[in-house]
Amino acid sequence: MKARAQDRRLRAAYPLPRPLLLELFATANLAFLAADVALAHTANAFRDPTEWIPVAASLLGTVALAVGLLAFRPIHTGAGRWIGLAVGSSAVAVGVAGMLLHLQSAFFQELTLRSLVYSAPFVAPLAYAALGLILILNRMVPAESAEWGLWLLFLTLGGLVGNFALSLADHAQNGFFNPLEWVPVVVAAIGVAFFTVAMARPPGRPFLLALIGVLLLQATTGLVGFGLHLRHLFDPTVAGLGDRVLYGAPPFAPLLFADLALLGGLAVWDLHHKGSFGAEPAAERAAD
Numbered sequence: 001m002k003a004r005a006q007d008r009r010l011r012a013a014y015p016l017p018r019p020l021l022l023e024l025f026a027t028a029n030l031a032f033l034a035a036d037v038a039l040a041h042t043a044n045a046f047r048d049p050t051e052w053i054p055v056a057a058s059l060l061g062t063v064a065l066a067v068g069l070l071a072f073r074p075i076h077t078g079a080g081r082w083i084g085l086a087v088g089s090s091a092v093a094v095g096v097a098g099m100l101l102h103l104q105s106a107f108f109q110e111l112t113l114r115s116l117v118y119s120a121p122f123v124a125p126l127a128y129a130a131l132g133l134i135l136i137l138n139r140m141v142p143a144e145s146a147e148w149g150l151w152l153l154f155l156t157l158g159g160l161v162g163n164f165a166l167s168l169a170d171h172a173q174n175g176f177f178n179p180l181e182w183v184p185v186v187v188a189a190i191g192v193a194f195f196t197v198a199m200a201r202p203p204g205r206p207f208l209l210a211l212i213g214v215l216l217l218q219a220t221t222g223l224v225g226f227g228l229h230l231r232h233l234f235d236p237t238v239a240g241l242g243d244r245v246l247y248g249a250p251p252f253a254p255l256l257f258a259d260l261a262l263l264g265g266l267a268v269w270d271l272h273h274k275g276s277f278g279a280e281p282a283a284e285r286a287a288d
Helices: 002-013 018-042 049-071 078-104 113-118 126-140 146-172 179-200 205-234 241-247 255-273 282-287
Strands: none
Touching: 018 049, 018 078, 018 126, 018 255, 049 078, 049 126, 078 126, 126 146, 146 179, 146 255, 179 205, 179 255, 205 255
């Protein structure tokens, strides 16, 4: 009864339940990672059996979260809480272990910038860790508190830093052959700069509008990049659709920009709703 009363209070406080939206975001992304990682590891035919672990973790985690959402709501108490904590902790472990394994492929053997660029993308597995932390956040931090949005803002910043590293390393592999390949690097850097400032100091209205513009820029870059990465699928000079998919530009990679824009938008929306972002400074209110 107490859990149901708390759930009713949350629904009254949030016309659109942001914790539920965050849960759906994490579940959908975990499911998507199964396809994305399977595609990436198919390029070397799953040479190492451990490459199946993230795929299995994604599928099992998605099913568990879906069951938790359908059968054990509210998610912040009871079985729904423990399912999320178990899936989240497992995702963090898979992400950290995957990062170490990706680095071990070449970087730890040579410890050079070249080995870092041309080894398996070391930042990519941390997507699991980020989703795991989101699931843990959604259960450990009260949704009605300002800290919920601030932690979400921090995780968005971490994702933007990782996206900057991925954009730089991936495009460095071909020496930035096309000048357009610098665009995602610059856009990711802009996102890191703006969200760092937002973390350091709650923004007023002008900066809040600029922050929303940065989020729109991230989303646009992701969608345009997705279209550009798909171009090679229609390149007649490359024989075989399978080879185009496996060995061309990774088609889903640019969508990380749009994904982070959604996550950051949810954080900004929550903090603005609670009065932490976009509020008039006291001095301006007094002057009026």
